Amino acid sequence: MSEAHDFDQYDFLSADSSNELEIDPLAGSGTYTVVSSLPSQVQHAAEAVAGPPIPPASGPFATVSIRCTVNGEPVEVPEVWVADSLLFVLRDRLGRTAAKDGCGEGECGACLVLLDGEPVLGCLTPALVAEGSSVTTPEAYGDGDEVSGALAAHCGAGCGYCLPGIGLTTRALLARQPEPSEAAIRESLSGHLCRCLPPGHFIDAVNEAAQAVKRRG
Amino acid sequence: MPVSTPVAALRPTELEPAVEALAAQPDLCVLAGGTELMVLANAGRLRPGGFLLIDRIPELRGVWFTEQEVIIGAATTCADLTHPDLRAVLPALAQAARAIGSAALRTRATLGGNLASGKRLGGGPAPLPGRDMLTTLIALGAVAVCRTRHDWRQVPVAGLYARDGGVQLQPGELITAFRLPLGTGQQGFMKIGTRGGPGRPVLTLALVVDPSTRQVACAIGGHGPVPARVDHAGQWLQAHVDWEAGAIPDPGTYQTFARLVAEGLLAPLTAGPAGASTSRIPDEYRRQAAEVCARRALVRALPPSGWLEQVKQYQIKAELMRARSAVERAERGLPQAPPVPGPITGPINVPGLGALGARTDITIPAQGNGGRAQ
Incomplete structure (x- = not known):
């Protein structure tokens, strides 16, 4: 070959x-x-x-300038190729590397970010869609909240590549359903692939996070 | 019309500017959710002259319920389609949407994008995407509505594709909506294959029962470039169901129906090179899969007895949706008029569709003669 x-x-x-x-x-x-x-x-x-791709002889690479809010902070990114993914811009242009580059095909869920509060896959969302929108990456939550604590306690034995995305999904789930059933947890985590741990660890973690959030009130 | 400066990206909020931009610059790549196109872009296989984003056009997103039909905007997301209200009246469509990718992917993936992605007219060979929604739309008898700057075109969804699965959209043409009869009966969708992603399924199957006309439509996909209806199975079944009592008297009916559906796989497979199986799945495995799916789908849709009450529930829900639709759209400030040229008044024929080995006589009933809605 x-x-x-x-x-x-x-x-x-x-x-x-x-x-x-x-x-x-x-x-x-x-x-x-x-x-x-x-x-x-x-x-x-x-x-x-x-740096950015060089325009080939057959025609220019179409680029745009993008203004959006990332974790509450206004940013402007010039010269973004129209087909650059949101994940690429966040990681390689803005240095927000918490969302991970996994499969690039929408299978693994490691690149999950919130676009105007909606969970989207960073790798399959063109960056120019974020123009004027608010993007939330896993960095917004740091590692000090209940979800991070519960994931670290139950899933710390894994490599951690899937955890930023799972953390965001868990927070979105708990915001929607403060006391999710096991079926709801399985459903919402089904978009995340983990090769290290069985699903039981994640279900325990989400349950513990839900209880911790409830205790905090 | 020549354009002096090509546009890199456009995001109109109305349909008119969108089709005008597409007419002026036909090399614009239409992007709704991007979940298919970005897979190609990430792999370095797509370099668009520019993107026309259609994700902020209210006319293209949403569901309209009219007297005869349901109209679904082409940029309606798969997450929208799994909404409980829609699941109540179009369960097969909701199940097919639910089978696509993960929840985060479904927030952006759209119905029109699922059908329009892949190889284009005059373009080179490209991998065929799964197009899971297409099987259901074909079983439902959906019509695709396309719009160019000056013209509307309406064509049964299967007619959007060439025999090799290439999308037959003209330059400057945009799919705006799909119109389908409002379901008033049981429906089901089944898929065997990997969970979403870029791979093609082994098999998809959609079953649509219409108790008011006593018809059962079944479509299967995954075996060839374009899903196909297996009408002979539905026609055979018609006489073996006790529609008055809501029962299937002979338990052997399920197996015979399943065998007839599986035989339907043979037609496209033998239709020539373009109809040949596109994956490494052995035909015998796929045939068995079709048989099992067809039997299960029929058992769930029409159990041996006692489904009349369920049909009544579907009809009540459909009535309710029709009554609520206009009011809710007004309350939420959504466009009242769907992106279609008006009611369908004559038959719509697709020349050459018979070559697919499926339907040869596709017609859309004239207005008021739909037979589906009450």
Whole structure:
């Protein structure tokens, strides 16, 4: 699979007149399997070295300037590519790294942030959607509240990659239902993948957080 | 019309400016929730000339209940579709929406986006997205309403796709809404496959019962580029249900119906290269899956006896929704007029749809003759 590492072949910066690279899933060629992972690496590598992508010969990269509120603080981010994800802008442009970059396909839930109070997946939300909106990242809660405490106590044995997203989901759940049933907890956490721990730990943590929030009143 | 400076991103709050922008700059990429497009963008496979955001257009988001039909705005989110009010009258649609991704994904994923994503007319081959909602819309007999700057186009949802699954939207065309008959009977949706995400399901199945016309519509998807209705199974079932008593007398009916539905898989599979199975799932496994899903869906929708009361409940709920719809829209300051050109008055035919191996005679009943609503 040496061609899998031929960056030119997949580099999305290279001139290409169509918006979508033409890859035929039915063709059965060896190239299809690598496409899902490689270009994002190419993209990240290119940006780490040279900043935002360089416009190719075939046309300019459409960029916009975005003003929004992140954790209550007004921010303005210039030159955001229209298809940059909210997660990318939060992590790589604004340095808010609590929301994690997991699968990039909406499966894992590690990138969850609140957009105007609604839970959304940072990786599948274009940054320009946040224009004029209020974004809440896991940083807004620090690690001092009941939810963080309960998650640390019950789920501390895991690697912690999924926890920022789970923390936000738990807070959104408790704001909606102060005493959630186990079914409600399972339902709301179903969008988060954890490879370290079984679900029982998270259900215990959410129950404990709910009781702690209730005690505080 | 040439444009001197291309727009990078537009977020109109009304439909008119949206279609005008799309007419002026057809390379604008329409983005509702972004949950399909951003997967491509994150993988470096999408580089739009600019985005036309349609997530802040009130006319495109919401559900309208009229005398004959339900009209669902194309930018209505999957989270909206799982609302208890809608679940009460269109359970199959709510179940299909619920089967998509996680709760956080459903806050942004939209009905129109689920149907419009993927390969386009004249575009190169691209992976086919799951389009789980399409199976249900086909079973419901939904009509897609498309809008260009000057024109409206209405087409049964299956007619939006070419045989290979490519979306047949013209440049500058925007899906504005889907119109479907207001459900007054039992419905069900089933899916076998991974939980949401970009993968295609092994099988999706939607079952829609209409006690007022004594018809059962079933559609299956996942086996080919476009889901298909299996009308022969529904037609066979019609005579084997005691509609007066609300019962299915012969317990063997369920298995026979399931077998007929599973046989429906064969038609698209043998329709030629474009209809060939698009995944590595063995056909025999998928056939068994279809049989099991069809049997379960039918048992849940029409148990051996005693479902007349349930039908009555559905009819009451549908009446209620119709009565409340206009009032609630006015109270909440939502647009009263749905994004459609007016009631459908004649038959809508899709030439060539018979090639899918499914329906050959798709017609929409003339207004007032829907037979669904009371």
